[in-house]
Amino acid sequence: MENILRQKAKELLASGEVKVVIGYGWNRAKTRTTPVFITDAADTGQLVWNPLCVNNLSVYLTRKFKDIQALGKPAIVAKGCDIRNIAVLISEAQIKREDVYVIGMACQGVVYKQELWQGELKPNIMPTKCHNCDVRNPHLSDFVVGGKVDFTPPEEPAGMVFDKIRDLDSKSPSERWAFWVKEFSRCIKCYACRQVCSLCYCERCITEKNMPQWIETSAHPRGNLSWNLIRAMHLTGRCTFCGECERACPVNIPLNLVNQKMIMVVKDAFDFKSGYDEKVHPPMIVFSPDDKENFIK
Numbered sequence: 001m002e003n004i005l006r007q008k009a010k011e012l013l014a015s016g017e018v019k020v021v022i023g024y025g026w027n028r029a030k031t032r033t034t035p036v037f038i039t040d041a042a043d044t045g046q047l048v049w050n051p052l053c054v055n056n057l058s059v060y061l062t063r064k065f066k067d068i069q070a071l072g073k074p075a076i077v078a079k080g081c082d083i084r085n086i087a088v089l090i091s092e093a094q095i096k097r098e099d100v101y102v103i104g105m106a107c108q109g110v111v112y113k114q115e116l117w118q119g120e121l122k123p124n125i126m127p128t129k130c131h132n133c134d135v136r137n138p139h140l141s142d143f144v145v146g147g148k149v150d151f152t153p154p155e156e157p158a159g160m161v162f163d164k165i166r167d168l169d170s171k172s173p174s175e176r177w178a179f180w181v182k183e184f185s186r187c188i189k190c191y192a193c194r195q196v197c198s199l200c201y202c203e204r205c206i207t208e209k210n211m212p213q214w215i216e217t218s219a220h221p222r223g224n225l226s227w228n229l230i231r232a233m234h235l236t237g238r239c240t241f242c243g244e245c246e247r248a249c250p251v252n253i254p255l256n257l258v259n260q261k262m263i264m265v266v267k268d269a270f271d272f273k274s275g276y277d278e279k280v281h282p283p284m285i286v287f288s289p290d291d292k293e294n295f296i297k
């Protein structure tokens with residue numbers, strides 16, 4: 001697969017169809033993969049593809065990275081789960097479909113954290129999203145690298161995140177509240193969760209607004225709670241459960257639980273899951289005369 005990927009990237013850069021290829025390369029010690037931005041067809045040998053390619057590179061398509069946008073039309077190496085974020089970005093008019101070349105990677109799964117890798121991809125080192133994945137064969141691609149992957153996700157989503165959600169759902173509201181107050185009290189307001197998320201693309205985040213100041217800026221339990229609840233609300237109906245925010249959180253706050261719970265709520269209420277069709281808008285930003293709430297009428 002790596003050779004086909006490199007060849008395709010070379011063709012795209014040499015023909016001028018794209019100006020930069022956003023993909024994965026090795027770190028110096030070849031122990032981890034790291035994002036690479038290739039602008040010269042002679043450098044495409046740096047591109048790699050393996051189960052350590054865990055980052056969701058779609059964040060580099062957002063206006064958070066104006067220096068990359070300035071390079072010109074990008075091609076992006078993307079797994080199906082990353083393509084879901086690209087689809088949301090297109091549906092929210094952050095990028096035009098024709099302004100990005102998607103190199104879709106057929107995928108057997110990735111590791112949850114790169115440090116778990118010992119040379120073999122086993123189910124116990126894969127994140128919950130991979131066990132329930134319905135996009136191993138990438139959608140919305142201009143070119144697909146790799147043959148068809150034969151995998152059917154379980155009918156009922158399974159894995160630690162879903163077990164923990166069931167466990168939390170069985171508790172009383174006050175117990176659930178206490179659980180989250182405790183978890184969020186550990187937040188150090190580093191904003192890594194925001195920076196790594198391609199769907200958190202506001203140029204001025206609400207946390208940075210100080211006239212009026214909506215959220216306390218210090219890492220105080222009160223401000224932490226507002227910050228984490230607001231971020232969850234802003235991602236509701238949009239989050240694809242790519243898992244990057246939880247992976248980036250230095251204090252291991254279980255953000256996947258919040259995000260997946262909100263995904264389940266939106267699925268129940270609107271029969272909608274984000275990132276499959278770039279022409280469909282998330283339910284929170286559309287008007288529907290059939291809405292069951294009275295206030296809309």
Ligand code: SF4
Nearest residue numbers: 080081107109130133
């Ligand atoms: S969720 Fe699917 S596409 Fe994404 S890394 Fe896992 S198996 Fe691959």
Ligand code: SF4
Nearest residue numbers: 197239240242243245
């Ligand atoms: S899982 Fe986290 S990083 Fe990924 S889209 Fe959802 S909120 Fe953003």
Ligand code: SF4
Nearest residue numbers: 187188190191193249
């Ligand atoms: S990454 Fe974790 S610690 Fe940092 S702001 Fe987000 S939730 Fe808080």
